[in-house]
Amino acid sequence: MNSSDLWNLTEVQFCFALVNNSCPRNVRSVLSVSAMYVVMIGAIVMTMLGNLVVIISITHFRQLHSPTNFLILSMATTDFLLSCTVMPFSMIRSIESCWYFGDLFCKVHSCCDIMLCTTSIFHLCFISVDRYYAVCDPLHYVTKMTIPVIEVFLLISWSIPIFFAFGLVFSELNIIGVEEFIAAIDCTGLCVLIFNKLWGVLASFIAFFLPGTVMVGIYIHIFTVARKHAKQIGTGPMMKQTGSENKMKASSKQESKATKTLSIVMGVFVLCWLPFFVLTITDPFINFTTPEDLYNIFLWLGYFNSMFNPIIYGMFYPWFRKALRMIVTGMIFLPHSSTLSLFPAHT
Template sequence: TMSFCHNVVNISCVNSSWSNDVRASLYSLMVLIILTTVAGNLIVIISISHFKQLHTPTNWLIHSMATVDFLLGCLVMPYSMVRSVEHCWPFGEVFCKIHTSTDIMLSSASIFHLSFISIDRYYAVCDPLRYKAKISILVIFVMIFISWSIPALFAFGMIFLGLNFKGAEQMYYKHAHGSGSCSVFFSKTPGVLAFMTSFYIPGSIMLYVYYRIYFIAKGQARSINNASQQLQIGLEEKNGISRNKERKAAKTLGIVMGVFLICWCPFFVCTVMDPFLDYTIPPPLNDALIWFGYLNSTFNPMIYAFFYPWFRRALKMILFGKIFQKDSSRCQLFLESNP
C-alpha cells in the first residue's frame, strides 16, 4: 500500500505495514473517539455557559476541564491519528514540536483539573458548612489558572528548549527524530520529571483526597443512621436515602479513580521506564497507550456530567434546540437544595 506520508513529503518514512483494511478500521475507530470527545465536552461547555443555574464555582472548574478535553479532541487527536495509522509524520518538524507540546500540555492540564475537582469535592463533602467561604470563585479561578499555566510552561519549555532529550541526544535523533516520525521522547531525568509533574503528584492528590472523602462520607452516613435508629420514628426512608447517597458517592469516586488510573497509568509507567530499558518499548505499543490516555478525556464528560440529573435535562434541551427559546437560560434544571 502506498503510504499517504510518501505523497505529502519526500522523506525516508517507514511505510505503514498495515493493509488498507486495517488502516480503514483504525481510522474509523479513532474518528469515533475524536467525535465522541469533542461532542461530549462541547455539550458540557454549552450547558454550563448557557444555564444560569449552573454558574457555580465547582461547575466553572468542570467547564474549564471540558474546554481542555475539547481542545485535545480538536487540536491534538486528529494529527496523532495520522501518526498512529501511517507510522510517520507528514506535517514537518516545527509543527511536530507544537503538536508534542500541545499534547503534553493539554493531557497534563486535564489531569490537573481532575485533582483540583477532587479537592473541591473534599471540602463540599467534608466541610459543607465552611465550603462556600473556603472555595470561593477566586479560589476556583486560581485552581483553573494553575491547571493551565504549569502544564503550558512545563510542556512548551521542555520541548522547545530540547530539555526532553538531554543526555540521550543520539538516541533521540535515531529513534524519535529519524525516519520522519514525531513521537514523544524523554531521556531519564526529564522522563521522571514528566512522570512526577503530569501524573504522580496530581494522581496521588486525587487518590488521597478520594480515600478521605470515602471514609468521611461513610462516617457521616453511619452517624445519621445511628441518630435515626435512636429516633426510629418515620426516619426509615431517611436511612435509606443516606445509605443510597453514600453508595452513589462511593461508586462515583470509584469510577472516577478507576477510569483515570486505567487510562493514564500504562502510558506514564512506560514513558518513565523506556529510557531505563534502552528504548526497547515498541513505538506501536507507545502509540496505543497514548490513545488509552486520550480516552480519559472522552470519558470525563460521561463520568462527571452523566451522573448528574441536571446534565441529562440540559442535554435534552440542547439536542431539541430548546436553548434557543427565550429565557431558556433561566430554566430550572434541579431544585436548589439538591443539585
C-alpha cells in the first residue's frame, strides 16, 4: 500500500464511525453543504408556512367554505404534512448520504413519501373533475358537486394512497428480484427505496401517469369549452345587456380565471414530478446506475411543487392575499373576523 492509498483511506468518512459495515458519508465542501442546507431549509419553511396560510384561511373564513376550496384545503394539508414529516429527514439524507433514524422509520418515511405524493395528484385529479362541471355544466354544478360528493373524493384521495404506499413497502413486493443488488449495497445508515422493473412501471403509472393523463385530458376539454363560451358571449348580438347577462359574463370570467389558476397548479405539478417518475421507471432498466446527486435533484424538484402551490394562490387569488394580510397583522383574532368579506365589492 503506497502513500496515496493511505491518504485516500484517511479521507473516507462513515455514517457511524464505531459501527461495522457502516455506509460511507458523502464528503462535501463546507460551502456546498451550507448552500444545500440554506436552500432546503428555506423550501421546507416556505412550504410549511405557505400551506399553513391556506389551511387557516379556508377553515377560518366562512366565505371560502366551498366544494373546490375543501379540496384545496385537503391538498394544502397534504403539502403541509410533507414539509413536516418527510422533507426534513430527506434533507439530512440528501446532504449527508446517511440515514440516522433506524430501519423501521426508514420504511415509514418511504411510505409517507409515496403516500403524500400520490395523495397530492389524486386531489389535483378530483379538482379537475370539479372544474369540469363548473365550466362545462354550470347549471348542474351545485347539484353534482355537493359536500357528500367531495367527501367521497377526499376518502378516495387519502385511503388508496395509504393502502398503496404502506402495502407496497411493507410487503416488499417492490424488491422481488433485486435482492442480490440490495445485499451488495447494504450497509448501516442506508435508506433507499428500490423498485424492480415491474413496480417501477406500476407505481409510476398508479401514482402519476394515469391520473396525470386524466387531468390533462379534462383540462384540454375545459379550455376548448371555455373558449367556445367566450366566443359565443363576445360575438353575441349587439344589444343592451341585461343585469342577468352581465352577471353571467362576470361568472364566466371568474370560472375561467379559477380554471386557469388550477390548471397552472396542475402544470407545475407535472413539470416538478415528471423527471422523478421517468427516473423511477428507467432506473431498474439501467441496473440502478443513476447518480445519487441526480436522484436527489429530481426528488427535491418534486418536493418544491408543494412550495409552489401557495405561491400560485398568492399570485392569482385576491382572497389569499387578503387573508394573508389579516393573518400577519393579527386581524384574524378580532371578533367576527370569519365573516369579513375577502372578495372585492364588485364580485
